Amino acid sequence: MGIDKNKKIVGVDLGGTTFTVGIMDFNGNILSSVDTDTPVENGPSAVMGKILDNIDLAINEAKLSREDILGVGLGAPGILDVERGINIFSPNLKWHNVDMVTPIKDYLNVPVFIENDVRVAALGERRFGAGKGRKYMIFIALGTGIGSGIIINGELFRGSIGGGGEIGHMVIDSNGPKCNCGNYGCFESLAAGPSMVARAEKAIKSGLETKVFELAERNIGNITPAIIYQAAKLGDKVALDVFRETSFYLGLGLVTLTTVFNPECIIIGGGIAKSWDILMPPAIQMVKTRSFPGSRDVVEIIPSQLGDSAGMIGACVLAIEKLEKEEEL
Amino acid sequence: MGIDKNKKIVGVDLGGTTFTVGIMDFNGNILSSVDTDTPVENGPSAVMGKILDNIDLAINEAKLSREDILGVGLGAPGILDVERGINIFSPNLKWHNVDMVTPIKDYLNVPVFIENDVRVAALGERRFGAGKGRKYMIFIALGTGIGSGIIINGELFRGSIGGGGEIGHMVIDSNGPKCNCGNYGCFESLAAGPSMVARAEKAIKSGLETKVFELAERNIGNITPAIIYQAAKLGDKVALDVFRETSFYLGLGLVTLTTVFNPECIIIGGGIAKSWDILMPPAIQMVKTRSFPGSRDVVEIIPSQLGDSAGMIGACVLAIEKLEKEEEL
Incomplete structure (x- = not known):
C-alpha cells in the first residue's frame, strides 16, 4: 500500500x-x-x-x-x-x-x-533548498530571536522532550546582559535584531551623529535592523559599528555550534540574514579560525535558498x- | 546466525x-x-x-x-x-x-x-552505569580538559566527520583567556583542572595565605585540583573561592548544554568530579534556574557510576x- x-x-x-x-x-x-x-x-x-x-x-x-x-x-x-x-x-x-x-x-x-x-x-x-543531501546541518533563523532546526544523521533533532536546538539561549558571554528568558549573556540577547537596535539607540543617545537616526525619521522607536543595514550600506560609521559588534557575537555562537555539532553546513535564514554582505563575512572568518580544528575546515556557512x-x-x-x-x- | x-x-x-x-x-x-x-x-x-x-x-x-x-x-x-x-x-x-x-x-x-x-x-x-535506559544523555569527562560523549535518540553522536561533542571548546566567555586550541573563552580553559590550579597560583602569588600552598609543600608546581579540594574541605578561603569560580563557569557550560541538547541527564565523570560535594551544587543550581524552561526541569545532573x-x-x-x-x- x-x-x-x-x-x-x-x-x-x-x-x-x-x-x-x-x-x-x-x-x-x-x-x-x-x-x-x-x-x-x-x-x-x-x-x-x-x-x-x-x-x-x-x-x-x-x-x-x-x-x-x-x-x-x-x-x-x-x-x-x-x-x-x-x-x-x-x-x-x-x-x-x-x-x-x-x-x-x-x-x-x-x-x-x-x-x-x-x-x-x-x-x-534540507529537501529542496540550501541543505540538499546533507545529513548533518543546522538551519538558523536570525530575527527578533534566534531559533534553529538541527538535522543529525539525517533526522530532525528534537531532544528528550522537544526542547532541543534552543540555540538562542546558549550562554556566550559570562557577563552578558539579561535576556527575556531570565538568563544572562544568551546568544540571542547579543546577536539578534533587538540587540542591533539597542546598540544603535545607545550610540544616538550618547550624541553620535548617524544616518540611522535620519532614516528612522529622527524617532528612535522607528529603528529596525533593516534601517541600520541601509545606513551601513551608505558607509555610516555608527551603523557599521553596530554590525561589527553583532557579527562578533554571532561569530562566537557559530563557533560553539560548529565545535559542538560538527555540521556539514550551517544555513542562515530569517530577516537579519538579508544583510549578509555586511553581517556574515566577519562571523564566517571567526568560525574558520576559532572553531575546533577539523570541524572548522568542513563546515560551510551558507544563506537560506528558500527565504x-x-x-x-x-x-x-x-x-x-x-x-x-x-x-x- | x-x-x-x-x-x-x-x-x-x-x-x-x-x-x-x-x-x-x-x-x-x-x-x-x-x-x-x-x-x-x-x-x-x-x-x-x-x-x-x-x-x-x-x-x-x-x-x-x-x-x-x-x-x-x-x-x-x-x-x-x-x-x-x-x-x-x-x-x-x-x-x-x-x-x-x-x-x-x-x-x-x-x-x-x-x-x-x-x-x-x-x-x-548508558548500558551499565548512571545512564541506563537513557535515549538522550551527555557524559562529561572533567579533567585536564573537558570531553563529552553524547547519546541522541539512543545513538552515539559523532558529527559529520567525527568531531561532534567537543564541548571543551564551546565559547562561554567572550572576553575569556586564550585556550590551547587557539580560541578564547573556551569552556575547558575556564572550568577544567588547569584553570583551578591557575586560580590557586594567582591567589598565592598575590600574597594570600592558603592551606593549598602548605599542602603542596610550598611548591606551586605541586598544586593539583585534588590538593585544592583537600584545602577546601578544611574550610580554606582561597580554595573555596577557586571552587566558587570554577563552579560558576562549569554551570554556564552545563546551562548551554542543557538548553541546546535537552538531555534527560548529564553524567559527570573524570578526576575533578571527585570533588562533587563542593563543585557541583552551585553548578546544578545554575542549570536549574538559568537553562531554558522545560529542558531545565527534566535534566538530571548525576555522577558517573562506573568511575x-x-x-x-x-x-x-x-x-x-x-x-x-x-x-x-
Whole structure:
C-alpha cells in the first residue's frame, strides 16, 4: 500500500503577524500560495477557521479539489506537543493548549502533522533548498530571536522532550546582559535584531551623529535592523559599528555550534540574514579560525535558498516525510 | 546466525600514562582487569605489543582461552578514523596515523572496534552505569580538559566527520583567556583542572595565605585540583573561592548544554568530579534556574557510576553494541 505521489500536500506557515498556506507536489513545485494576516486578537478558533478558509482558497487557486490532498503539514511558533497535535504555549500567538490538528483533520479528512516553525524550515532547506543531501546541518533563523532546526544523521533533532536546538539561549558571554528568558549573556540577547537596535539607540543617545537616526525619521522607536543595514550600506560609521559588534557575537555562537555539532553546513535564514554582505563575512572568518580544528575546515556557512518560503515549503516537507516514513513501516 | 553471548569481550582503555585491559561478559560482569603503564616513549608498536601481552594476561586471569573471545573494543584519546581503525592524531600518545586495529585483529582473529575514549565511557555509562535506559544523555569527562560523549535518540553522536561533542571548546566567555586550541573563552580553559590550579597560583602569588600552598609543600608546581579540594574541605578561603569560580563557569557550560541538547541527564565523570560535594551544587543550581524552561526541569545532573572503569567497560560495550548491530543486519 504505497502513498499516491500524484496527490498534493498542504503546508501552513503560521506566524503571529501573518500566515501562509501553500500547495506543493512531491517534487517541490509550489502550485499555489495564499498570504494573509493572522487574526490573533480574535482568538485561536478564529485563527484555525481562517486557516481552513485559506486552505480552500489555495486548493481553488491550484485548480484542485479537496480529494487531491494527501496530507497537511503545519509549522507554528511555540512549544508543541507534536504527538497530540497541541500548541502548549506560544507567546507570539498568545496561545495556551490549542489543538491545531483536529480542526484541519476533521475538515479535510487527511493526516495532519505539526512541528515548530524553525524546525520545519530546516526540513524544507534540507529537501529542496540550501541543505540538499546533507545529513548533518543546522538551519538558523536570525530575527527578533534566534531559533534553529538541527538535522543529525539525517533526522530532525528534537531532544528528550522537544526542547532541543534552543540555540538562542546558549550562554556566550559570562557577563552578558539579561535576556527575556531570565538568563544572562544568551546568544540571542547579543546577536539578534533587538540587540542591533539597542546598540544603535545607545550610540544616538550618547550624541553620535548617524544616518540611522535620519532614516528612522529622527524617532528612535522607528529603528529596525533593516534601517541600520541601509545606513551601513551608505558607509555610516555608527551603523557599521553596530554590525561589527553583532557579527562578533554571532561569530562566537557559530563557533560553539560548529565545535559542538560538527555540521556539514550551517544555513542562515530569517530577516537579519538579508544583510549578509555586511553581517556574515566577519562571523564566517571567526568560525574558520576559532572553531575546533577539523570541524572548522568542513563546515560551510551558507544563506537560506528558500527565504521567506522556507516555513511553508518546510511544512509541506514535514508532511511528505512523515507520510513516507509511515509507508516504510 | 546469532552471536554467541556465552563468549566474552575484551575492552581496552588506552591512556597516555596508563592503560587497562579487561574481560567482560554480555551481562556487564568484569571477569578480569589488568592495569599497567603505557610505554609511550617506546613508540606505537611497543604500545600495541604491550596491549597484546596484557590481553593474554587478562584472558589467563579470567581462566579463559583466546577462543572464548568474541570481539575487542578499544577506547583511545585523539582524532580517530573509526572505519579504517586508525588513530589519526593523538597529542597524549604522541601518535600520528597509527593502525590500532590490525595488530589486535591479526592476533585474536576477531572483530576489533575503536572509538574516542570519552565516547566509549558514555556507552559504558548508558548500558551499565548512571545512564541506563537513557535515549538522550551527555557524559562529561572533567579533567585536564573537558570531553563529552553524547547519546541522541539512543545513538552515539559523532558529527559529520567525527568531531561532534567537543564541548571543551564551546565559547562561554567572550572576553575569556586564550585556550590551547587557539580560541578564547573556551569552556575547558575556564572550568577544567588547569584553570583551578591557575586560580590557586594567582591567589598565592598575590600574597594570600592558603592551606593549598602548605599542602603542596610550598611548591606551586605541586598544586593539583585534588590538593585544592583537600584545602577546601578544611574550610580554606582561597580554595573555596577557586571552587566558587570554577563552579560558576562549569554551570554556564552545563546551562548551554542543557538548553541546546535537552538531555534527560548529564553524567559527570573524570578526576575533578571527585570533588562533587563542593563543585557541583552551585553548578546544578545554575542549570536549574538559568537553562531554558522545560529542558531545565527534566535534566538530571548525576555522577558517573562506573568511575575509573567507565573507559574499559565502555570499550567492551562498544564491541558488544557493534556486534549486536551487525547481527541485526
